[in-house]
Each structure stands twice: as C-alpha cells, then as structure tokens.
Amino acid sequence: MKKYFTLILSLILLTQLSASLMGGSQLANIVDTAQSAKQFKILIAALKQADLAEVLNKPGPFTVLAPNDEAFGKLPLGTVESLLQEDNRDKLIAILKAHVISGSLDARQLVASQSLINLQGQSMPVTFNKGQLNISGVNLIATDIKASNGVIHILDTVILPTVELSNSLKMRQLIEFSIAQGVPLFNKGELQACAAIYELCAQSLSHFNSDDISKNLATELTQTLEKVSRSDDARSNAWLLRSSLDKVYAELTNPIHQSSKPIKKSQYEFKVILEADLPRGFPAPGPLNKLIVKQYPAYRSAKLQSSKGQSLSFMKLFGHIKNNKISMTAPVEMQIDKTTGQRQSMAFLYGDKNIGTAGLLNSGVAVVDEVAQDYVSIGLSGRESSELIKDAIAQIDAWLLENPSYTSAGEVRLLAYNSPMIPASKRFWEVQLPIKKQ
8 A cells, every 4th residue: 555655646746747847948957846846845955954955956967866755754763853953964965965966867877877876976776676766775766857957766765875985986986977977978069068067076076085185186176166167168167177087086096095995806897988889789898908709790880081180080970970960889990000000090880780871972981881790809998009009919910820710801990989088097999800710
C-alpha cells in the first residue's frame, strides 16, 4: 500500500509541475521549480541557510537529487533542526553538495553513467534493477523534472556523505567528472554551459581545506572566480577556469598529496575519456601500452587530404559534419607517414555507415567507405609526438616479426580520442597497422 501511495504522490507531483510549467513559455529554474512543488520546504530552507540557493539560481546546468520533506523526516529526531543551526553550517553544506552534480543528466544518462561524482567530490554508484533507479543506495521516486538550468530527480531518503576518501582524491574526482561533462558541451558550441560547470567545480574546490593545495594556487583559483564573475565572454571564461582546474589537478596528482592509506591500484589505472560516441560496432579504446589485434567493422568517414596543418584540417572537417548535421564521434582518424611519423590526412568517422552518401566532394572533403579490417594496435597516453609515433611503429614492426602468420595490409594510422580541452596527461590515442593472415 505504501508503495502505491508513494507512486500516486509522485504522479500528482509531476502533474502539478507540468501544469505549472505549461502556463509559461519558459521553464522555471531549479529553486523555483522545487518551491512550486511544495514538497521540498526543508530542502529549500537548507539551501538558503547554506547560501546554495543562489548557486542553483544560476544558469547551470545542474542535476539535483532532491530529498522531499518525507525523506528528511526519516532522519533521527532533531537532526534537521541541528543542521539548520549556524554552528553546523559546514555539515549542512557537505550534505547538500552530496545531492548536486555538474551537468544536466536525465534518468537514461544516469543509468548509462553507472557512477557519478557529486560536488562533495564523492563517487556515487548508480544501479537500475527491476525498474528501480538507485543512487548511492537511495531510491529515486520521480525523475526528469525539467528546469531552465537543469533537472531534478526526487529521492526517498537523504544521502549522507561518507568520509572514506581523502580530500585530495575527492577534489581530483570532482575535476575529472566536471571536465568529462564540460568538454563535450564546449565542443558542441555550448560555451556558457561548459563555463558554468567549470565555475561550479572551481567554487566547490575553493571550499575544501586550504591545506590541500598551495596558498598561491588557492589565491589564483579565487582570483579566477572573481574575474569570470565580471565577464560575459563564455569562451574566455571556460578557458580561464579550465586552466585553473588543470593547475589544481596537476598539484593534487603530485605524490605528496597521495593518501597515506593503501589504495587499490585499480583506482589509479588510466581511464580513457570519451567525449563522443564511438562509430557503430567499433571496439572500445585500449588497452594502454599493450599490442593487441583489434577487429573493426566497415565504416564511413569524411576525409581530408591536406598538408596545411592539423588545425585547419580539423576545422574544415568540423564544418563539413556541422553543415550536414552529422554527429561528432570519437576517435578522429589520421594516416601516418611511417618514416617521419607525420600526419598525412585526417578523417572524421560517421556514427553509422548508412549516414550520408559516399563519393561526395565538398571543399576538398571526400566521403569514403572503408571495409572491415583487422589492425594490430597499441594504446598510448599523453601528448602526441612524431617520436612517440615512430617508437610505436617500431614496436608494431617487431610484433610482425614475432608473429609471421600476419603481414601488413596497408598504411599506419593514428586514432585520437580526445580534443585539446582534455589535459595532455589524460589524452589517449592508438597507433595501428592494418594486417591480414598470410
């Protein structure tokens, strides 16, 4: 009976929200949407006490996991009253930050993400079982309530932050998650949204203990926040904030900031950041620093044969897919001169081989179909260079000598998975040679 009562309440709430929003041409922001629902009185009071309501009035985008009043009522008697006292303001802020995520993630994206990083810098596992969406062990009783600056999902229980991770690790995870959310937005031209995510991350970092980063860097972070608050140039703000986040991340990854607790190696294994979907049927990127044979399906690409520079080629290809309304995918493909390690061509890969028409030429861009092919591949991280490419080619040549059943079937290519917005230390790319059985 309680389950059905909760479901009915959720449907009524969604109906009320929809009705209130249908009357105007614009959605209300997150705070106003929550206030109109009349089920978040405690949450609104807490946000105001913690000075976070003003943050959630900003453009965002944000994802708010909103405990309703019934959820707060499950806390031990007197807990809410205690948290709203000025002396416990830091505890209140920590709890509220555990319920806010950078970026706008609907229910489908939550399920696909499998794990989130909240503004408290904590990892939040996401599960979906028998129709029930669950985050950090807490059930979502309503999802996808749209607001002008993000989305609200309703929780049946308050998430209480844990303290098993060091501050430096929390900060690193927060930066990684924010960059992963912001970069695709920047690449799609949504500069204001990207800058907002970076700004929210920087603000959260500034509230961590100052001992976690140097005083000079903490001061620089504060100055950057002040500077962007006075500027309407979203592109410039995104780059300024990104520069500060990169500096903080570099300092946090210094060995002196590693936790004294033994950490499982898997926590520090290199993870490939994917800023766009892979073409249909493509194998996952990786592994790192290991030669393997990978099978690629037939695919379609837009290719530019040019020697006028990588940036110019990229912009011409970007113009091609934008003008033809073709989604950007990862990776970008480049043919490589085996002797010099230099790029000879660049291609953007279509998400599906049935998109567009092969053979069309436009401003030097050719749409071509590639056949299914096996490649011997090695994954590399960091900044690309002709020296590293030539070293990878030498490793592939050695592999061919050790595996005489295979022979070369074409030219070397490079698959680059990340844009310049990703720090050099986090970028991933693969050097590959097409092969066939003898």
